[in-house]
Amino acid sequence: MGQVDDLIRDRMRSEHAPRIPEVSAHLINAGGKRLRPMLTLASAHMCGYGGVHHLKLAATVEFIHSATLLHDDVVDESGQRRGRATANLLWDNKSSILVGDYLFARAFQLMVETENLRVLNILSNAAAVIAEGEVLQLTAAxxxxxDEATYLKVVRGKTAALFSAATQVGGVIAGAQEPLVEALFTYGDALGIAFQMADDLLDYGGSAEATGKNVGDDFRERKLTLPVIKAVAKADAEERAFWTRVIEKGDQGEGDLEHALGLLARHGTMEETRLEAVAWADKAKAALGVFPASDLRDNMIDLADYVVARLR
Amino acid sequence: MGQVDDLIRDRMRSEHAPRIPEVSAHLINAGGKRLRPMLTLASAHMCGYGGVHHLKLAATVEFIHSATLLHDDVVDESGQRRGRATANLLWDNKSSILVGDYLFARAFQLMVETENLRVLNILSNAAAVIAEGEVLQLTAAxxxxxDEATYLKVVRGKTAALFSAATQVGGVIAGAQEPLVEALFTYGDALGIAFQMADDLLDYGGSAEATGKNVGDDFRERKLTLPVIKAVAKADAEERAFWTRVIEKGDQGEGDLEHALGLLARHGTMEETRLEAVAWADKAKAALGVFPASDLRDNMIDLADYVVARLR
Structure with a gap:
């Protein structure tokens, strides 16, 4: 990961526009988990890769992720990310949009350097699916x-697509056999879904310290996430009127978040969501069964456990 | 161009998010000149290309351009583009940002389909240079x-990089010899610079009907374009105080645009800018000298003349 970090720092430079490394560094050095690039490295190594292209792919994945975060924070009008003020707040929306575009372009430059067409195909498809998922989320808000099917489409787009691309390209660059590449895809896809469900749950249940976000952000942004979708499905007339007012009309006042939390608890939808996240994490772990036992495989299994262990 | 338009319409579809084709179609069907994709087709044909990949590259170039326009209009807070209300005004900034990201990703998918690594290299570099130019423009505003050197860097980034990539990839996909590819690059680069200088001039001199924009947009956005940079360099103390107030402090009132126009006229900087644009157009035309005479070559020469003829 040290080599990936060096590459990231090197490629976020700009000869002409110093604003670019300022904004990028604020986000990238903020102590993110570097989950996605680690998945690429681990997947490549687990397939016996001995080259250096996986470093470029890991940096590619982190750049795509960072570009998405910069744009997300503008779209969501967020003020806090990873426990720090967001770039759109520190600089302005314009810088976040344009620096995001720059990181996105740099990601493509990096992946082109690997000269592997299948990798280029997977990653450019993922980029399109991510953007499509973000637009779908916007119009579903x-x-x-x-419904739950739409929620799953959004999650597969905005989150799981990059997880599964990150793991898949690790296998492809290593020249792994098809069943192994498929297993890596399934692992990344399921892990991404578990991760996003956990994130959505923490938005109603976690602390700002644990998540780096404020509790209730999704509620205030009137996003329909799984605990709420399930609660709306079980709502009586009075509850439905409440959800219509706060989510559809956006008429939110003091005590509404607490009331919403009460409804989620009453219908047990937090626990239902947690169990679904655990099931996806289990699916991710099971996919790794085609690989022989190794420390790396154990680490990837532990990661799937960790993603949902945050929820207890 | 009919085939390129079909491809564009096909690829701006989205199975899951109908907002995407709505926003894209509003922009792409607005009667843009399709200058950049035409340059790709013409360049490929002039190099004797007989395949179909140039269609994909032409669509790629138009998608990158469209993505840039969607983001630009958010950054510039524009209300009018090509004589119609902008997408950020009709929908919202969020849609423009995310649909722009989608078109950008679709552009990369399309170019990957050509399986030509040099083309991928040229276009991904161009995307990075464009974003860098936009950030540089933001911080120079x-x-x-x-100074004029910074202005040229901005123009090369935000405009000429895509023109030169559009012409260059036409030659590369045709397998043209290096001197021809280089000539196409030089043509695109010089044409792009002439085009942007003309655009910046029309912002002070053209009519909304001719440009699809409002006169004085750059002035209101406090952008330093060539006619103003030249006028600032020639300003006496009183004139400098005026420019400091309206551009640096952004304190603009009634009559200020007219006063600025008077200063540009007094120092002859509109005419100086026009002559520079003509010189770049001449450079573009001269570059085509390595190609044998043909109707296509004549068309590309006429295009360079047209770009600056708008200024008379």
Missing amino acids: QNLGT | QNLGT
């Missing part, structure tokens, strides 16, 4: 009709 | 110290 404030819409009480959003 | 409101800064009276901006």
